[in-house]
Amino acid sequence: MVSVWPRAVVLGCALSLAAFSAAAEPAAKALFEAARSPAPLPPQSFGFYSKGCLAGAEQLPADGEAWQAMRLSRDRRWGHPVMVSFLKGFATEARRRGIWSGVLFGDVSMARGGPMPFGHSSHQIGLDADIWLRPMPRERLSPEQREEYPFRSVLKEGALTVDDRIWDDSYRDLIQLAASDTKVQRILVHPGIKKKLCETTRGDRRWLNKVRPYYGHDSHFHVRLFCQPGSPNCEPQRSTGGGDGCGDLDWWFDVALQPPPPNAKPYKPKPDLTLSDLPRACERVLTAGPGGAPAIAALTPDIGDIPVPRPRPGR
Template structure:
């Protein structure tokens, strides 16, 4: 608790601009004072600041608590920033942590795709924070160590520098929300996504709608893997892997399976209609809604309090 108390004291005394930086040095205070501050303040500090300040995983057995968009992660494991067939991007975010099952799956995917599918190696984006939980910036999901973003740009034949990993951008494989860019997209992209969907632990793969349509056109033989691949905006330069819960206390992905067994029919047609793009009707005379109160530790599973406070 003492380490957390020190972090809380920094969060309380630091200006917002300092919150994205390292929390050290920690203000001096005796242990009893720090503990008292922690016990009093933890319920009021936004959860994203609590979890965003953690630099190391919780020394507990590996478990995911809550749901993909509201939970935390104990016993996280880091994906090494360099592997035989992968490199981690955006190192400054410290988001290369996940449930050990997910880390093992990413390592297997990287090597399988290189050996069997002609994909040179993975560039891995965000997984989770060291203790999961809400993030200061970016994703709503990725909170329980079971989500990972994989770039649709193959790894180069050299080790990227830290500066390159911060600044290089992935190439878009689509032109817009309905059209593929065939000057970028190759059959190796399709084989990579199919490979990822083939693992039994994978529950969902999210891709931009035209990528799903292209996979439906390309796939032959057993097409059942396509049911896992779901269209969702924002996945035009990477695909999102989501694996199943590995323990009790974790809420699995739920969504009805596509009626046609592949998602290449009605579900895909919806994403090509104008329905997802229709703005909600608003009363011009209505007062603007009040912004919601920030999520705190009290809005997360009870186990997350131990996850964020354990040394």
């Protein structure tokens, strides 16, 4: 005798199984952090800057004549080859022009991109990079020193404006150099820095359009490149529009950077992204070659023997 489960029971079991699977799926940040080598695939960015992954990443050398990479233990100096080439050329040109003798680079992306375990919501497709607002010291920093070398804000202590004891025209020239590159889509800085740039830039101001105010970013500036050729599944960010963006700062100082009102709802963090939240290609990126599939096998929980409804028999 063939047993036929009622439709409601089948549907209920299916929904329960789906809910269990979603709850059991590990956070994508754990999977991507465990992948310590790049996916051996052609260079390609998948998805959006804050929801995607990276194939064929290249590692920025820890040291160059005009730069040093910081916080090496994080292993976040991987990027799309175009990003790595941009960073090398940017530091070299800044030195050649006498802006700074050397640049300190912060986080780029992990070996296969994806969500990071802490520190960033973007930097997932190899096209974001942080550049410290602090010149490289004359004496080279050792790997150990780079773990502890402090961030330094360029703002006045307890204020929202730039500290002129730190800031000089070289900071503006450095940001302008980056913004003037045609590969750069936008640059994120603290609103106080944007205000300073608006007040001190003379002549051609078109590059200011790419410099956008954002929370934080007072000790570094964030460079984002356009989606690159060969990445048809890279999701572009909306245009920065026209104008220099200097007439839109009041909201930041009058509203956004002010303390929240006493009756404001507490901030509720977003749930962690899972692999199923990312573009489908990211599973292949994560499992390709050595260092991929074992990471998934190790971090995906064993859900054991779960009863699955039998299919309804045919007539």
